[in-house]
Amino acid sequence: MGSQSPLVEKKSYLKDTTAFTISELDQIREQFPILGRLTASGAPLAFLDNAASTQRPLAVIDAMSDCFRRYYANVHRGIHTLSEESTAAYEQARRTVAEFINAASDREVIFTAGATASINTVARTWGDANLGRGDVILATIAEHHANIVPWHQLAERTGCKVVFLPITSEYTFDDTVVKDHLARLQPKLFAFTAVSNVLGTKTPVRRWAQLAKSFGAVTLVDASQATPHEPIDVQSLDTDFLVFGGHKMCGPTGIGVLHGKQQLLEDMPAFLGGGGMILRVTTEGFEPAELPDKFEAGTPPIAEAIGLAAAANFLTGLGLERIAAHEHALCKIADQGLREMQGVEVIGPDASQKGGIVSFSIDGVHAHDIAQELDHLGIAVRAGHHCTMPLHRWMKKTSTTRASFYLYNRPQEAERFLEAIELVKTKFTRSGRRRRQRNPQ
Numbered sequence: 017m018g019s020q021s022p023l024v025e026k027k028s029y030l031k032d033t034t035a036f037t038i039s040e041l042d043q044i045r046e047q048f049p050i051l052g053r054l055t056a057s058g059a060p061l062a063f064l065d066n067a068a069s070t071q072r073p074l075a076v077i078d079a080m081s082d083c084f085r086r087y088y089a090n091v092h093r094g095i096h097t098l099s100e101e102s103t104a105a106y107e108q109a110r111r112t113v114a115e116f117i118n119a120a121s122d123r124e125v126i127f128t129a130g131a132t133a134s135i136n137t138v139a140r141t142w143g144d145a146n147l148g149r150g151d152v153i154l155a156t157i158a159e160h161h162a163n164i165v166p167w168h169q170l171a172e173r174t175g176c177k178v179v180f181l182p183i184t185s186e187y188t189f190d191d192t193v194v195k196d197h198l199a200r201l202q203p204k205l206f207a208f209t210a211v212s213n214v215l216g217t218k219t220p221v222r223r224w225a226q227l228a229k230s231f232g233a234v235t236l237v238d239a240s241q242a243t244p245h246e247p248i249d250v251q252s253l254d255t256d257f258l259v260f261g262g263h264k265m266c267g268p269t270g271i272g273v274l275h276g277k278q279q280l281l282e283d284m285p286a287f288l289g290g291g292g293m294i295l296r297v298t299t300e301g302f303e304p305a306e307l308p309d310k311f312e313a314g315t316p317p318i319a320e321a322i323g324l325a326a327a328a329n330f331l332t333g334l335g336l337e338r339i340a341a342h343e344h345a346l347c348k349i350a351d352q353g354l355r356e357m358q359g360v361e362v363i364g365p366d367a368s369q370k371g372g373i374v375s376f377s378i379d380g381v382h383a384h385d386i387a388q389e390l391d392h393l394g395i396a397v398r399a400g401h402h403c404t405m406p407l408h409r410w411m412k413k414t415s416t417t418r419a420s421f422y423l424y425n426r427p428q429e430a431e432r433f434l435e436a437i438e439l440v441k442t443k444f445t446r447s448g449r450r451r452r453q454r455n456p457q
């Protein structure tokens with residue numbers, strides 16, 4: 017877009033992005049070949065749909081390709097070279113991920129198919145074994161469906177109930193309300209997101225985990241939108257369960273992590289039954305394997321685990337604090353720019369209280385139209401309910417548009433996004449005016 021843009025003066029925001037230098041960012045972007053492509057309209061791609069899924073660096077692509085090219089075989093079973101090498105790489109991946117989140121032991125790291133699968137595992141095993149009629153699960157109204165539906169299903173099976181914690185009109189949480197809910201309802205489980213995938217709001221994970229503990233509740237933290245963007249230390253956070261997926265942190269799809277405290281996982285019955293998760297099977301029954309195998313029935317996602325470990329190493333190499341600072345600076349550009357525009361509503365707290373997510377709506381323009389117009393300009397964003405229907409209902413909205421930043425986005429892309437929003441606004445304001453002139457009421 018040309019230098020005549022009304023947003024030219026906002027270039028001053030660029031100096032905030034000091035986490036990566038321009039040449040570092042160039043080098044980072046070189047690791048992501050996909051970022052160099054054009055979109056269908058021929059525009060250069062600005063990928064701002066990272067909260068849905070991120071792109072993969074060469075380190076991840078190469079690690080998986082190397083596995084398939086050189087040593088892939090099924091793990092844990094074969095007594096041959098390839099199987100032993102695959103097994104060693106798969107178990108090394110577990111140690112890498114355990115280190116990445118500072119788990120007390122790699123036995124606490126269960127590989128699953130994703131965050132959704134991790135939460136369902138907890139619901140089906142810990143939930144079925146520990147909850148009954150009248151018991152309460154407390155969740156926030158801002159949860160992704162992945163952290164709501166498994167609890168509704170558990171409620172259907174056991175007669176427990178799910179209670180939702182409200183959010184303030186500033187899109188944040190009030191600690192006194194949290195405390196009040198914990199004290200009054202005495203929930204068995206407090207399930208909450210570390211970062212809302214719509215509002216970007218961060219929750220005080222450590223403080224809430226401590227609070228929950230003091231009221232005897234087990235915590236499950238959905239860290240899908242946190243683990244890719246900030247350092248996570250499960251020992252310091254003191255969470256009981258913490259889950260995340262690989263594809264939002266530069267890793268592959270089809271792999272996720274369920275972290276649980278060892279004692280909790282040991283006390284839980286197995287979930288999926290089959291090969292790999294047993295110590296012994298007889299015609300009368302079975303004896304489950306030790307952790308972590310107990311929860312990894314069937315052939316696991318082998319190359320995906322290796323890819324996830326490569327992603328974790330890639331993020332560690334860049335430094336998660338720097339990644340967080342970089343995204344925060346980009347989020348601030350977009351957030352402040354949108355707030356200065358007439359007819360635009362930012363859905364979420366101000367940038368100081370959130371990760372790299374900015375959701376918004378434009379008066380009189382449907383979220384899907386915004387996303388489509390942005391796509392014509394090469395900018396990928398997401399529109400819809402973002403798998404948070406209860407939150408959207410609470411906000412009295414059917415849909416919102418979301419821009420989400422990641423380590424490889426340039427500050428110029430945040431500005432390009434703002435310029436594009438001005439164009440969308442102008443286009444729809446003009447067409448609205450023409451419509452009103454043609455059909456005066």
Ligand SMILES: Cc1ncc(COP(=O)(O)O)c(C=O)c1O
Binds near residue numbers: 131132211238
């Ligand atoms: C907050 C949150 N939780 C859970 C999920 C589901 O994650 P997965 O795709 O790893 O199952 C998402 C994905 O959009 C998310 O944003």
